[in-house]
Amino acid sequence: MSVPKTVKILGDKRNDLHLLIMAAYIHDIGWSGVAPKGKLNLKKMLQLELKANLNSVKLAREVLEKLNFPQLEIAIIHRLVLAADKHKADKDDEAIVVDADNLSKLCVEHIQEKYQPQSFKKMINLLENELAYRITTPKGRELFPKLLADLKIQISNKLK
Numbered sequence: 001m002s003v004p005k006t007v008k009i010l011g012d013k014r015n016d017l018h019l020l021i022m023a024a025y026i027h028d029i030g031w032s033g034v035a036p037k038g039k040l041n042l043k044k045m046l047q048l049e050l051k052a053n054l055n056s057v058k059l060a061r062e063v064l065e066k067l068n069f070p071q072l073e074i075a076i077i078h079r080l081v082l083a084a085d086k087h088k089a090d091k092d093d094e095a096i097v098v099d100a101d102n103l104s105k106l107c108v109e110h111i112q113e114k115y116q117p118q119s120f121k122k123m124i125n126l127l128e129n130e131l132a133y134r135i136t137t138p139k140g141r142e143l144f145p146k147l148l149a150d151l152k153i154q155i156s157n158k159l160k
Contacts, residue, residue, distance in 0.1 A: 001107060001147075003027060006100035010139050016093060019073055023080035023097050026063055030056030030085070042119045042126065053085040087134055099140035102131050106147035108154040120155050127151070 004024040011020045030052040040048075060081050064074045076093075083094035084101045104110060105127055115123055128148060135144050 001104055003100045003104045006103050007096055010100055010137050011096045019076050020096055023077045024100055026060050027081050027084040027101055029059045039116045042122050056081055056085055095136045099135050099137045102134050103143055106151045124155055
């Protein structure tokens, strides 16, 4: 499930949903020009994450200004993107974006697109051990076990 789609589920009926959705769409913008072409192993991805996060600040602002977002909304979206980068939320709106980003990783397409097959099992272990503690929204906690179980089955079938 994509981050924007998950944000729509977790943030249903919120007045600021449009800002959460925009943050969901651009939350990984910092990876532009940072990640090499092709798939990464988990170790390399973790090494590049800080550089991508630093890149997010500049690129997100550029995109939002080109789209003529008001400065107040840019500041909110920027805060949401930074929360996703840190994998940590201090406010309710941040928790929705952070949970959506984390839950989107529980998708076989995400794993296949980003990682080499030899990293699949390590990635599943990382997701199982870390994401369970990162998910904070009630709906996110409800979705997590099912998405993880489905992912394990799909990855197991891919590795056969």
